[in-house]
Amino acid sequence: MLALVYQGPGQKKLDDRAKPAVQAPGDAVVRITKTTICGTDLHILKGDVATCKPGTVLGHEGVGIIDSVGAGVATFKPGDRVLISCISSCGRCGPCRERMYSHCTTGGWILGNTIDGTQAEFVRIPYADTSLYPIPPGADEEALVMLSDILPTGFECGVLNGKVQVGSTVAIVGSGPIGLAALLTAQFYSPAEIIMVDLDDNRLEVARRFGATATVNSAKGDAAQQVMDLTGGRGGDTVIEAVGIPATFKICQDVVAAGGTVANVGVHGCKVDLELERLWSHNVTITTGLVDTFSIPMLLKTVQSKRIDAAKLITHRFKLERILAAYDTFAQAADTKALKVIIEA
Amino acid sequence: MLALVYQGPGQKKLDDRAKPAVQAPGDAVVRITKTTICGTDLHILKGDVATCKPGTVLGHEGVGIIDSVGAGVATFKPGDRVLISCISSCGRCGPCRERMYSHCTTGGWILGNTIDGTQAEFVRIPYADTSLYPIPPGADEEALVMLSDILPTGFECGVLNGKVQVGSTVAIVGSGPIGLAALLTAQFYSPAEIIMVDLDDNRLEVARRFGATATVNSAKGDAAQQVMDLTGGRGGDTVIEAVGIPATFKICQDVVAAGGTVANVGVHGCKVDLELERLWSHNVTITTGLVDTFSIPMLLKTVQSKRIDAAKLITHRFKLERILAAYDTFAQAADTKALKVIIEA
């Protein structure tokens, strides 16, 4: 089968690989119909993710059709249409019983990382009963690809960890796909203001279309001041860090209101300064989180009831055989204006 | 001054009364600009509210302008435009420090009940600093009258007590003003489904316009079955009782899902049957509540940011001198299609 294989830092190859097979009683093999590319895939290609070894098929998002299941799989049978969680969870270890599936002792984020992933014609999914979700009849499957990772991540790590409240003020630093996912899902809770911060005017324009009530271009280095001005000097009750570098974390800690929360959604590559000499008395909360995807069933309901238009995040479409072009388009987002690209297998 | 005075069961009179004066250091006298009539006022007139004695000026909602303040009032000065909470809270007793202002040991719901109320040209407000809210410049004052009681009640006693969740199923029994207030504020949390139950097709039509995803006419006595059918046999995660009689409470306990909540918003005049022989293993929660109005500042933000259109609830307008006609219109809602009526003083 066709599969995109990580070849070591800076290198990937669209290759022919053996179709995966069920290895454990809880496994399912899924024929991928649609997948996508995540910012994390670019991190792997930069060599930032040491756990991902050359030879691994990339990708941790997608929808498809059950091809075969192990003897222990109770919920799915061949032919069922399924949504794949980026997190594999056994459902029985300590963290899984606490719903912290990201820290499943034998699962977590393994797809396209420590085991072969979804950018291929087929993928083996461990713990299928607790890592796949049935697709309701008539659903827009393309939209549901957004539920594998990006919407749960924006929602759980940004909106829920950030405790977005009705009538509150939210600031989101970073208007890329993950920041926009936080923007879309923050609106579930009807905050009064959502201020979006980014360097790229195109992305800020998208943010306005997606529901931001104000935008701040951070190119001049005065983003924090602009946010404070927009909030009458109070800052944001919820501040979502959706970039993952020291400069953006600095903006976040500068604009969080007393009693507020800074929720880190982004992958961080290095340490940051935490200004406790000022923040110790500011009653703030700072959170980090790898997504657990416990919210997928709930997000499915919001998509089905049209409370959210997940398909909005999709800007481009490619066939699997053109996935290298898809990567180029996704990686050069400033030029291509790409958000999420759909790969059809 | 002109004031509507309760004269005992079945009797009210638009009368000339002395203008109230500051009695305690924390008092303010407010010149009413707009007030309204509440279902509770009708209860008083039926003689259901023993604490309200003949001779009391009715009314516990409204907006106005500060006329005078006592020596201890720190936040307001004559000329300030203010929103009046239906709950007077001292801000310092045990319940107030717990934000349960409805049970303030010397306040609570006293306006238009144990002390003279707002259906008059002037009203004395005890504990002004903690019972009045400044009206932002440019606000639609008529809309803000909805924040004195009805929207906080629908929100706090219905939506918050009922724990409305993103993606969940809500059923609201009763599509009068208070049920509609719950309907409007439930949407702050983006539930997937909101099913509205009432006897009156007009009110159900209003509910659809206000955001209900389905409606059930309960005239034929099969409302519970209809709700179960609409929810695939699961019932509602949140069920809001917005009528207050045994028959509607019965519907609520029949349609609440396992793990769900029945939130009582309505005033109840008699006891009800609680079917614990069935519900003991159903993991349900039942709540009651007199509104605390702690949500007024938050609701003000949602009105100002246009997350909610509070003015939608207003159907009729009268001058204070025609308040008796306003009562007639409000009391005969099935014919007049009245929801909330504004009284201009």
Place this chain on the structure above:
Amino acid sequence: MLALVYQGPGQKKLDDRAKPAVQAPGDAVVRITKTTICGTDLHILKGDVATCKPGTVLGHEGVGIIDSVGAGVATFKPGDRVLISCISSCGRCGPCRERMYSHCTTGGWILGNTIDGTQAEFVRIPYADTSLYPIPPGADEEALVMLSDILPTGFECGVLNGKVQVGSTVAIVGSGPIGLAALLTAQFYSPAEIIMVDLDDNRLEVARRFGATATVNSAKGDAAQQVMDLTGGRGGDTVIEAVGIPATFKICQDVVAAGGTVANVGVHGCKVDLELERLWSHNVTITTGLVDTFSIPMLLKTVQSKRIDAAKLITHRFKLERILAAYDTFAQAADTKALKVIIEA
């Protein structure tokens, strides 16, 4: 093997039954070392539990040793010592993913109810990975029998649902095993007062030894007044209903403080009066619940760290062959002073 078999209302028989075998990949067969009798077993014997058919082996509590496991069981192997939850949970259905295991769509309370139970030499446990818990080396296994049902029930349905708070006032109506389990676990949260209500002076004396700060004998019908007097007229912040009849529910609604909670722990056999005409404005919460046993791992830690002495509840011990005598002792608790009786298999 020896097993206690339900024979229809009023009848039970210690019989010889075939040893159970693994039927599904997720099953385990456990050799019972210790089990016990629950008040619910008495309900079954009265004929109150329609789902339990004659011919069923009784019992849903116990500890034992894994005898055999199905192909899909990942966590346990023969020889492992295990604690059995009274609730069987598949770990993958909707309710299980929400941790409401009691409403597992294919499990829940089935042991000794719809399938054969633990009052036998062996028992088949479905969904073993998510329904059994490993016993730590050196643990007091007898004490752990209290973790199959009674302590999680007192804790989850009484203490957690009842929101026991540091410094608060708790009233527990019913000082039988389940009320005492609530009393023991309420102390995890350091309430200031715990008032225990019962008809039986012996049980009230036990309650005082177990940590009650005051006791009320309800024989004279003035229990509610006594509780109000003990609390300066405020009532209890948390009131736990640990009996399950209309008279005790009446006491609970009479003594709950404004803003407080009535948590039903007991099995109720008939409906009760809910006095909403008085409670509608009292800001109360009423909960019901079948135990989910999600707290078993946590309770294991508290037993191991000696934060709770679970063995305190054990008053009598019998061999399995004398289980009929054990039932007599347990059923005549007023005379025998029995709380929990251990059955050794």
Place this chain on the structure above:
Amino acid sequence: MLALVYQGPGQKKLDDRAKPAVQAPGDAVVRITKTTICGTDLHILKGDVATCKPGTVLGHEGVGIIDSVGAGVATFKPGDRVLISCISSCGRCGPCRERMYSHCTTGGWILGNTIDGTQAEFVRIPYADTSLYPIPPGADEEALVMLSDILPTGFECGVLNGKVQVGSTVAIVGSGPIGLAALLTAQFYSPAEIIMVDLDDNRLEVARRFGATATVNSAKGDAAQQVMDLTGGRGGDTVIEAVGIPATFKICQDVVAAGGTVANVGVHGCKVDLELERLWSHNVTITTGLVDTFSIPMLLKTVQSKRIDAAKLITHRFKLERILAAYDTFAQAADTKALKVIIEA
């Protein structure tokens, strides 16, 4: 009257000052009977607290007797015995209505900082109704001095922010008075393990007496490793930072378990490194907080019901005229083994 006056960095003087008088309607003047010294007073004396100007009377803790009250004070009258909160709260501004009294727009921590404090014969307390608490008859007033600041701080900023849970593992870095206050109040929630970390063996010995289940001497620089070893490599669910320097914050972030919380209780004088490159996927929460003292009424109940022995923290007693000796004793805690010193006025 006698008062200890801050004279600028490094300098303090026991001086004769005019007795304070009521300045605003909400003020009370309290005759101090007992006060104490806080680590924060030492910070002021080092010159670390820029808001505190020379000439200010130090101290923000204490109990006393109402001497006089302003016209607006409703709750207290001369002769009443009162506990003074270190936080003055107006009770009506936005933060106060959210119970974040530490950020009261006109109050907060002002006593002994921006206005004259409690290390004197008399002190003026603004917003007396919401900043003083009545002392119950028969209470141990010395013990209640611990409720002005140190116990609420340990409890709110350490235990509540840190979300200490029944059966969980807690690590507290710093076994000085504030760390010990966190240790005492953490036990309200019955954690399974409480590991105390400090450089001083005497303080660790005190911690064991106060309920620590294990202690770690951090002198050799391997404290983090020792904590990880004690917890089987998991770390602490709640980690409380009770020192306030980069080295101790580093230990905290090294030992927090996945899904856990680092709660900062200490005053920090400089920024710290936050290792987001490792923590981003660790699902942690970091909190900071100036105490709000909303827990004082609850803590009063726990002291009165003997759930906590607050007097344990008191090691020395001095008369007000010997307060300079008291400061010496408190500042040289390693030698004197001082925890809290009571000053009798």
